Amino acid sequence: MTYLLKDDPIRSGTVTAYRTSTRNRELMEQYEARMKRLSDEATRIGIAYDEGFKEGRDEALKKVRDAALKETTRATAQKMKMAGADTAFIMKITGLSADEIGTL
Secondary structure (H helix, E strand, O other): OHHHHHOOHHHHHHHHHHHHHHHOHHHHHHHHHHHHHHHHHHHHHHHHHHHHHHHHHHHHHHHHHHHHHHHHHHHHHHHHHHOOOOHHHHHHHHOOOHHHHHOO
8 A cells, every 4th residue: 555655645645634534533423424414315315206206107197097087078978979868968977068069
């Protein structure tokens, strides 16, 4: 190790600073506190990412379900209309407006 440090003053200074800081209890406590803060922050970011991903996925699933329900409702209304059901009855059963039923 001494051989490597002899020709490189930057590396030598870095090693000296490391040795000094690891011997100093207060500096070690500061270092450990900093590492804990960084770890806690990484955990919070990870949790926020997971929650955001779940929220986005839930919103996408809701949109797909809503679209499928609307499509199914329109298909049911169209079949009822083709079977000769009254528009008022179709409106009551499906919840569609008279205009929506008229465009089927």
